[in-house]
Amino acid sequence: MKRPENYGKDPDILLEADNLTYTYEGESIPALNGLSLTIKRGKKIACMGANGSGKSTFFLCCNGIHRPSSGTLYLNGRPFGYTKRELLSLRRRVGIVFQDPDRQLFSASVRQEISFGPLNLGFSEEETLKRVTAVMEKLGITAFAHKPVHALSGGQKKLVSIADILVMEPELMILDEPAAALDPFYTETVYRIIEDITAQGVTVMTATHDVNYAYRWADEVILFDEGRILRQDKPVRLFSDDRLLAKVHLAPPMLLTLFRQLKSKGLIKENAPAPRSIRELNRCLAPTVSQNAPEA
Amino acid sequence: MILIDRLCYFSRLRYVNAGEKTAFSVLTLLACILSRSAMIGLFVLAATGVLTVHKGGIPLARYIKLLAAPGAFLLLGTSAILINVSRTPLDAFALPAGPYYITGSFEGLMQGQRLLLTALASVSCLYFLALSTPMTDILAVLKKLHVPALVLELMLLIYRFIFVMLSLASDITVSQHARLGNFSLASSRKSFVAMVSSVFILSIRRSGEIFDALESRCYDGTLRVLPEDHPAKLSEIVGIAAFELLLYLAVIFLKQSGGAR
Incomplete structure (x- = not known):
């Protein structure tokens, strides 16, 4: 396919996928079926869509684990290469935190586990130790660094699996359902860590089924459906599209629903933007409501 | 053990x-x-x-x-x-x-x-x-004794996956018991066989997934990790x-x- 001259030259664009297809061996239905999207640098991106809609397959394509049967991926405007050297440089830039830590952690020792990535990137043992120690400090896992991996709780394993990738300092960090099977404490911890990572300018892409989280956290939401992108948009716009949500069996975020109902009753200030948090909602309440609120 | x-x-x-x-x-x-x-x-x-x-x-x-x-x-x-x-x-x-x-x-x-x-x-x-x-410390000693890397990596992976597989096996067994899978001698024998075969299949799938995860961290055939010293x-x-x-x-x-x- 012929692309415009300046294709892939926009410095804001980190990753670009053009018409990807991928079919798993022995399957008749393609997992990716003409998927195209662009990921801007520094954005927080939530990928949503039913199980089997192609999110995880796309992620595995993003760092060269799967090679699309057709279509091209671009990182920083350059098409993916699949030689050993190119893959090494690709995987240092694009890191994936897998959904189930038990399918990612291979070592029995936390420190050895985290050291695997940087050593593969060719760092010396001293430099690796320094990085590993820093990451463990940052994620607050130093306390159980000397425990065997199989004695850690699910939440602790999750933090280790994030440290695995963070220590490699990727430009794009992909987290596949980071809060799956976590208790509320670790869910919040992981969300806070993701917030910290993005604050440092790392582009973060997560797969999530939590509409409320996607709504409050993401800059952009990408809806996957049958191996394609159904829609890529700002969360407020995407989640306001009731027809679209019904099609992919998603309930709109609670806060947005509340906002729209209040608005329809005239209790919201004129032209107030849709709020992303309770505090923002409070600010867009019409004056009469704010005054009455304490008595109510 | x-x-x-x-x-x-x-x-x-x-x-x-x-x-x-x-x-x-x-x-x-x-x-x-x-x-x-x-x-x-x-x-x-x-x-x-x-x-x-x-x-x-x-x-x-x-x-x-x-x-x-x-x-x-x-x-x-x-x-x-x-x-x-x-x-x-x-x-x-x-x-x-x-x-x-x-x-x-x-x-x-x-x-x-x-x-x-x-x-x-x-x-x-x-x-x-x-x-x-x-175990990880013993592996470090064996490495110093120049035991081949392949053997050591196998030992490392086997050691880690003993625990993963055991927890898989115990999860399956518990769920079988919850459905009276051990009701009689015959049924518990059947359940055990089913458990073993599904752990086997799952372990093959697991190995593929772990390989993907290792690859995505630039695995090139050698498991390089910091020595435990x-x-x-x-x-x-x-x-x-x-x-x-x-x-x-x-x-x-x-x-x-x-x-x-």
């Missing part, structure tokens, strides 16, 4: 240099085997016992229970040497049973006792190592050397005085 693994992480000797511990364990084990002497056996048994329980902080009751397992095997094994069935009574003891005697010789008794004690002492040497040194202390090395020297002197002395009793 799982118990030993859990205990070794709590041992107070865990952060002692693994090379020292391995050297101590292997040298002492060799002394037991070479000497075949009951006295050396008793001495080693006491020494490793003190180290594991007193220094390492492994509860005595646990330690004795752990030793009891191989102990029972050894007793059964040596009983074949201790007890004979024959028409003529031997010198140590003889219980008449019809035309036969259940009988034993002093020679046999001594031999059995020697065998039992040296074997038990050898096991205690290995227990000392297993109860004070996590705890510095050796001179005082410990001197202590171990002195102990082994004494032990081997005793072994030589006993051998020369002919008895090896």
